[in-house]
Ligand SMILES: NC(=O)C1=CN([C@@H]2O[C@H](COP(=O)(O)OP(=O)(O)OC[C@H]3O[C@@H](n4cnc5c(N)ncnc54)[C@H](O)[C@@H]3O)[C@@H](O)[C@H]2O)C=CC1
């Protein structure tokens with residue numbers, strides 16, 4: 001029987017791709033397409049909006065449904081609201097939204113004691129694999145006598161609201177845990193002087209319709225390593241979220257990552 005999915009943020013760039021991919025796959029059935037009460041497309045068919053033909057599922061506000069699992073690509077406050085709904089109705093949740101503040105992070109962790117949650121800044125299998133490779137590189141280079149300068153560059157479309165990306169921050173956390181950098185700076189200007197060794201620099205570019213690109217630079221004296229992953233469209237994230245939904249459905253309460261989902 002097909003897994004029943006509710007998509008939260010269904011009219012957004014990502015929500016539409018989740019609706020489109022799920023509707024083309026017999027393992028999934030979209031049963032709810034949830035959107036902000038003020039969205040101009042409220043009431044319109046989610047399939048028509050996503051360009052895949054009528055599904056008979058109108059955009060609606062969060063409410064009771066027979067969904068087996070909820071996939072969230074929205075904005076932080078709305079993601080927290082749908083999480084509260086999932087707690088009330090005991091539904092597994094895949095959280096893909098980024099840009100939470102610290103109390104919201106804590107609320108997600110606390111909620112995962114009661115329901116299963118997959119939470120990842122990137123649902124892309126390639127990005128999550130690159131995180132593993134980055135960890136390996138960082139651990140291998142940690143004690144290099146000449147020192148290693150780590151810089152993280154991310155590029156995204158002009159519409160993105162948070163910066164740096166959740167994924168860039170996660171790459172930085174992975175590197176810092178392996179190498180011990182304590183200073184995290186965002187861009188440089190003026191006369192910052194010689195680069196300190198214990199620093200990670202983040203650089204967030206916003207340009208055109210770029211669906212997401214991350215480069216981790218390990219700069220040494222005499223050579224450089226660059227680890228790079230780039231999306232050519234949004235389906236890597238949407239497909240990853242559907243894989244996560246499939247995986248989480250029979251799991252006990254807990255906070256899970258894409259490493260758990262993908263067995264990395
Ligand atoms: N983890 C991952 O793999 C990925 C995460 N993201 C993140 O997902 C989020 C959404 O990204 P996009 O789809 O590009 O943004 P978007 O702005 O196109 O879509 C967000 C949608 O959420 C809706 N929304 C706002 N308030 C709502 C509410 N109260 N209830 C229900 N829906 C509400 C908006 O109306 C909008 O349609 C961002 O935080 C982004 O960083 C994006 C791509 C991949």
Ligand SMILES: O=C(O)C1=N[C@H](C(=O)O)C[C@H](O)C1
Nearest residue numbers: 098121122160165166167212
């Ligand atoms: O907003 C986006 O588009 C993306 N956001 C995520 C992030 O902030 O890391 C993931 C992906 O890079 C696309």
